[in-house]
Amino acid sequence: MSLPDKTTTIEAAVARIPDGATIMVGGFGVPGTPFTLIRELVRQGQKDLTLIKNDANETGMGIDLLIANGQVKTLISTHIGLNANAISALNSGRIRVEFCAQGILAERIRAGGAGLAAIVTDIGLGTELAEGKQVVEMNGKRLLVENALRADVALIHADRADPFGNLTYAATARNFNPLMAMAAKMVIAEVETLGPLGSLSPEAVETPGAFVDHVAELFEISEDYGIVRR
Amino acid sequence: MSDAKPLDARARMIARAARELTAGMVVNLGIGLPTKVINHLPADLPVCLHTENGMTGIGATLPYERADRNLIDAGGAYVSPIPGSAYFDSAVSFALVRSGRLDLTMLGAFEVAQNGDLANWKIPGKFSPGAGGAIELAQKARRVVVMTTHTDRHGNPKLLQQCTLPLTAQRRVARIFTDLAVIDVTAHGFELCELATGVTVQEVTEATGAPLIVPDTDIPTF
Numbered sequence: 001m002s003l004p005d006k007t008t009t010i011e012a013a014v015a016r017i018p019d020g021a022t023i024m025v026g027g028f029g030v031p032g033t034p035f036t037l038i039r040e041l042v043r044q045g046q047k048d049l050t051l052i053k054n055d056a057n058e059t060g061m062g063i064d065l066l067i068a069n070g071q072v073k074t075l076i077s078t079h080i081g082l083n084a085n086a087i088s089a090l091n092s093g094r095i096r097v098e099f100c101a102q103g104i105l106a107e108r109i110r111a112g113g114a115g116l117a118a119i120v121t122d123i124g125l126g127t128e129l130a131e132g133k134q135v136v137e138m139n140g141k142r143l144l145v146e147n148a149l150r151a152d153v154a155l156i157h158a159d160r161a162d163p164f165g166n167l168t169y170a171a172t173a174r175n176f177n178p179l180m181a182m183a184a185k186m187v188i189a190e191v192e193t194l195g196p197l198g199s200l201s202p203e204a205v206e207t208p209g210a211f212v213d214h215v216a217e218l219f220e221i222s223e224d225y226g227i228v229r230r
Numbered sequence: 231m232s233d234a235k236p237l238d239a240r241a242r243m244i245a246r247a248a249r250e251l252t253a254g255m256v257v258n259l260g261i262g263l264p265t266k267v268i269n270h271l272p273a274d275l276p277v278c279l280h281t282e283n284g285m286t287g288i289g290a291t292l293p294y295e296r297a298d299r300n301l302i303d304a305g306g307a308y309v310s311p312i313p314g315s316a317y318f319d320s321a322v323s324f325a326l327v328r329s330g331r332l333d334l335t336m337l338g339a340f341e342v343a344q345n346g347d348l349a350n351w352k353i354p355g356k357f358s359p360g361a362g363g364a365i366e367l368a369q370k371a372r373r374v375v376v377m378t379t380h381t382d383r384h385g386n387p388k389l390l391q392q393c394t395l396p397l398t399a400q401r402r403v404a405r406i407f408t409d410l411a412v413i414d415v416t417a418h419g420f421e422l423c424e425l426a427t428g429v430t431v432q433e434v435t436e437a438t439g440a441p442l443i444v445p446d447t448d449i450p451t452f
Contacts, residue, residue: 028283081359102363103324170300
């Protein structure tokens with residue numbers, strides 16, 4: 001018995017994304033952002049996208065390119081403060097932004113990936129983030145209902161992979177990637193190093209390949225990962 | 231005459247706030263001023279620093295020549311691991327926060343109220359970037375302290391009777407480190423604990439937008 005081969009190219013994988021798709025995008029700041037998949041999505045030009053991402057990257061990189069190109073309708077995020085373009089797109093009404101507390105965004109995605117409908121939490125009670133949300137009482141406490149999130153597509157950046165889609169991540173490039181890799185109908189991983197089946201120790205695998213649909217090896221690492229002076 | 235430059239008010243505040251971290255703690259330092267305390271921690275202090283983007287055991291901040299492109303803190307600074315560091319995903323990172331494993335978080339502030347309310351994420355119409363992880367840190371760390379300048383850049387007090395901006399969390403701030411003083415939030419309001427060197431009680435009182443309880447005893451300086 002052997003495991004299926006899911007390897008493909010960046011172009012072919014992104015070509016499967018339709019207009020109007022809801023797309024989860026991994027990354028927290030630069031590490032873990034699938035810059036090559038994003039640039040290909042900009043090139044192919046799919047429209048009316050809903051993006052789910054921790055942040056809006058910085059001006060001129062990552063999902064900022066999709067926003068600047070008019071491809072994004074809605075962004076579900078936790079913090080867009082490092083991207084002045086995204087803030088001005090929000091302020092001018094060019095995109096709609098739904099803000100979510102960071103760990104609650106992670107947990108809504110994890111719940112979606114685990115086949116659950118929602119989570120209940122006290123996070124955000126007494127703040128603006130509670131406005132318009134369903135409140136339930138459990139054990140004498142008021143709690144907010146936060147719906148689980150699933151997407152049509154997840155764009156993942158992994159450090160190492162095998163052809164079946166078993167994935168590992170580097171340092172703080174994990175962030176939302178392992179969670180989003182469980183929470184979409186179609187999971188596309190760009191990977192820095194692709195090895196043969198058996199090249200990853202089963203104990204080292206962080207995302208089991210059964211969650212992953214397409215694996216595209218990166219033959220060069222995007223310049224967007226370059227170290228910058230701050 | 232000595233060549234040694236005296237600590238300015240900001241550096242003095244940061245050095246004083248750094249002493250809030252004690253042996254054995256798990257600590258999250260907020261983006262901005264609070265992360266500056268890292269440089270003031272004794273090398274032999276056994277303390278575990280956490281960052282929201284998925285790391286415990288943060289070491290020194292690295293200059294860009296030595297940076298690892300995959301290793302940053304939540305503020306985007308290039309950081310280094312130390313022996314015993316761990317990396318994890320964002321769900322694990324906030325499981326640690328919400329389950330009460332953070333002994334201390336030190337956050338920045340736009341406003342702090344005398345009942346411990348904190349506003350630090352939104353200035354309607356001017357600055358609405360989203361709260362990131364601040365709400366969970368402020369709501370769930372076992373102890374929440376704030377480091378901020380005592381007044382804003384226009385000289386208006388940031389320590390108030392009531393917050394005017396959207397809240398991050400209600401009644402959670404226990405202590406405030408400023409360039410003028412260390413102030414505790416008590417059941418009776420703000421109480422002066424320490425004064426910055428060269429600052430008078432009257433100066434602190436005038437810069438505070440709420441009643442300030444001043445103990446009869448000698449006020450230590452920092």
